[in-house]
Amino acid sequence: SQLGEKRPGLVITNFGKRLLVESEDGQLHNCAVRQHLGKLVAGDTVTWQADIEPNTGVVVAADPRHQELSRPGFRGQKRMVAANIDLLGIVAPIEPGVHPDMIDRYLVTAHQMHLPVLILINKIDLMASDEHWEAIAELLLPYDELGLDILPVSAESGDGIEALRTLLTGKNSVFVGPSGAGKSSLIKALIPDIDIKTSALSESTGLGKHTTTNSILYHLPEEADVNPGHAGNIIDSPGVRQFSPMPCELHELEAAYPDFAPFLGQCKFNNCTHTTEPNCAIRQAVEDGELHYSRYQSFQRLREEFANEPH
Ligand code: GDP
Numbered sequence: 001s002q003l004g005e006k007r008p009g010l011v012i013t014n015f016g017k018r019l020l021v022e023s024e025d026g027q028l029h030n031c032a033v034r035q036h037l038g039k040l041v042a043g044d045t046v047t048w049q050a051d052i053e054p055n056t057g058v059v060v061a062a063d064p065r066h067q068e069l070s071r072p073g074f075r076g077q078k079r080m081v082a083a084n085i086d087l088l089g090i091v092a093p094i095e096p097g098v099h100p101d102m103i104d105r106y107l108v109t110a111h112q113m114h115l116p117v118l119i120l121i122n123k124i125d126l127m128a129s130d131e132h133w134e135a136i137a138e139l140l141l142p143y144d145e146l147g148l149d150i151l152p153v154s155a156e157s158g159d160g161i162e163a164l165r166t167l168l169t170g171k172n173s174v175f176v177g178p179s180g181a182g183k184s185s186l187i188k189a190l191i192p193d194i195d196i197k198t199s200a201l202s203e204s205t206g207l208g209k210h211t212t213t214n215s216i217l218y219h220l221p222e223e224a225d226v227n228p229g230h231a232g233n234i235i236d237s238p239g240v241r242q243f244s245p246m247p248c249e250l251h252e253l254e255a256a257y258p259d260f261a262p263f264l265g266q267c268k269f270n271n272c273t274h275t276t277e278p279n280c281a282i283r284q285a286v287e288d289g290e291l292h293y294s295r296y297q298s299f300q301r302l303r304e305e306f307a308n309e310p311h
Pocket residue numbers: 122123124125126153154155156157177178179180181182183184185186
């Protein structure tokens with residue numbers, strides 16, 4: 001036919017039934033998609049062929065994914081949001097406050113999506129005193145004990161941004177967190193020309209600047225001395241920013257709490273909800289100070305929430 005040779009490509013975003021595909025030379029191509037391929041999203045890698053019109057093409061094959069980010073959609077069905085994510089950045093601001101419950105929800109999501117996490121303590125320019133920092137460090141103790149990476153940053157002052165850039169190197173990352181946590185500000189600190197990039201994308205898709213709610217992949221800028229050749233990408237969208245965990249069974253929720261693991265087998269009942277059952281090893285561990293109460297609390301909130309939802 002009139003299509004060009006088969007070439008590898010990276011999906012930058014999906015819009016309508018089409019994809020914006022980046023070729024290896026960095027050019028963008030507005031592509032139709034062969035129907036049998038199903039829904040493809042930012043982060044997917046594909047095979048595409050150029051069409052006659054300049055900067056258009058057809059996606060003819062998709063590579064297997066190593067990871068899928070999906071969210072609960074209509075009637076609990078999964079909705080694909082992004083593909084091949086390597087890192088979930090949980091943005092927790094010290095103002096209005098670090099909320100362990102929020103962090104724990106995202107940790108459950110990360111477990112469900114098979115994602116390593118990085119906890120970003122943002123707005124540290126607003127740190128008032130040593131006592132302020134100590135109070136926050138205490139809230140973060142469970143995460144430190146879980147061996148999670150915790151990075152204090154400030155999108156405002158730039159503190160920690162270069163360390164963050166290093167941790168994002170070579171990865172596809174997504175930032176999540178409550179509205180106002182500073183996700184946009186952090187992305188802008190990492191990618192200063194993001195507005196220009198967004199304009200270029202809306203030109204390539206023929207869509208207005210703010211009409212797409214789908215995920216978009218942005219390249220982090222390369223810096224010769226930090227990340228030559230593989231700076232990494234940020235995938236962002238209104239849909240990924242406030243991500244809820246999927247309702248799941250009790251044992252899957254327990255599996256998302258690795259700090260519970262040493263005690264779980266010791267409850268009297270195998271289906272123990274760790275609320276009022278006799279001989280509950282989890283409640284005992286909380287009492288003995290071997291489990292943090294905040295972790296127990298967030299677990300119970302999610303358990304109750306999931307019990308009322310279809311899964
Ligand atoms: P998002 O909703 O998570 O994308 O949050 P934004 O990036 O829009 O930030 C929310 C507000 O917090 C804005 O007024 C930002 O200027 C402010 N903000 C973001 N990061 C910082 C920071 O590191 N320090 C301070 N002081 N303010 C910040």
